[in-house]
Amino acid sequence: MQKFIPYLALVFIYLAVATDFWRCAKTPAVSQYLKLHTAMIAIGLIIHGWLLYQVIFVNSFNLGFFNVMSAIAWLTVLIYWIADLKHELTNLQAFVLPPAAIFALLPASNAANHVLPAVESPLFLAHIAIALTAYSLFTFGTLHALLMTIAERSLHNKPTLIKLPSFPPLMVMEKLLFRIISLGFILLTITLISGMLFSEEIFGKPMQLNHKSIFSFASWFIYGGLLFGRYQYGWRGIKAIRWTLAGFVLLMLAYVGSKFILQVLLGR
Numbered sequence: 001m002q003k004f005i006p007y008l009a010l011v012f013i014y015l016a017v018a019t020d021f022w023r024c025a026k027t028p029a030v031s032q033y034l035k036l037h038t039a040m041i042a043i044g045l046i047i048h049g050w051l052l053y054q055v056i057f058v059n060s061f062n063l064g065f066f067n068v069m070s071a072i073a074w075l076t077v078l079i080y081w082i083a084d085l086k087h088e089l090t091n092l093q094a095f096v097l098p099p100a101a102i103f104a105l106l107p108a109s110n111a112a113n114h115v116l117p118a119v120e121s122p123l124f125l126a127h128i129a130i131a132l133t134a135y136s137l138f139t140f141g142t143l144h145a146l147l148m149t150i151a152e153r154s155l156h157n158k159p160t161l162i163k164l165p166s167f168p169p170l171m172v173m174e175k176l177l178f179r180i181i182s183l184g185f186i187l188l189t190i191t192l193i194s195g196m197l198f199s200e201e202i203f204g205k206p207m208q209l210n211h212k213s214i215f216s217f218a219s220w221f222i223y224g225g226l227l228f229g230r231y232q233y234g235w236r237g238i239k240a241i242r243w244t245l246a247g248f249v250l251l252m253l254a255y256v257g258s259k260f261i262l263q264v265l266l267g268r
Helices: 004-024 031-056 065-087 090-109 122-155 170-197 199-203 211-233 237-265
Strands: none
Touching: 004 031, 004 090, 031 065, 031 090, 065 090, 065 122, 065 170, 090 122, 122 170, 122 237, 170 211, 170 237, 211 237
16 A cells, blocks of 8 residues: 555646646636646656656566556656746646546556566667657647647637636747647657667567558658648648647557557457
């Protein structure tokens, strides 16, 4: 029971900040609460990072499905925290923190472990780090795109299921979205190239054409097409949001679908 206490504390911090956001957003003196939220999220990131280090690196190198999903959640919250310091994206708390709380708790079950032998290859570690960062950037970009959808509907007085108090200017949000997508696309490109060129060294076998690689390349083409459309034809608004969501779905099918089936459902 004692090992669950840090996980429960982390979940409490994430959910408490998300819940308090809805409360304080309705009050005039909102800035003091948001500063407190920033500090609490920083504490949550420290606890979350420490827990990830314990389950992934201590005694073994464990890249189990739940551990990886928790790592992606941690990186997504970190990206949000850094972006919020400059762009004031406090509304994203409603999207980022609740799922992060769920994924942060999963490694406590010790299920779906995938323990690898001692890893000494810097290339392998770099490949994993870059891939996780790319997934996290696209996760953040997708949540940001959903926030843009709500902002755009609110701007045109269209009904929305989620009511949020305020938004940064849509042009600012759109510019940030494409910065995130561009950086994620670069990292995804590096991930795919390293996987193709060094597959045998990284994974111990030649690269295989399976559903994971097909979905990965399909998502790469989607994001590449989105960036090309943006810089060549000025794509924006709903079109950009739809391409962002489509690329994310394919990317999640590539990794989450395969790993969930193999490690959670089949126990391999």
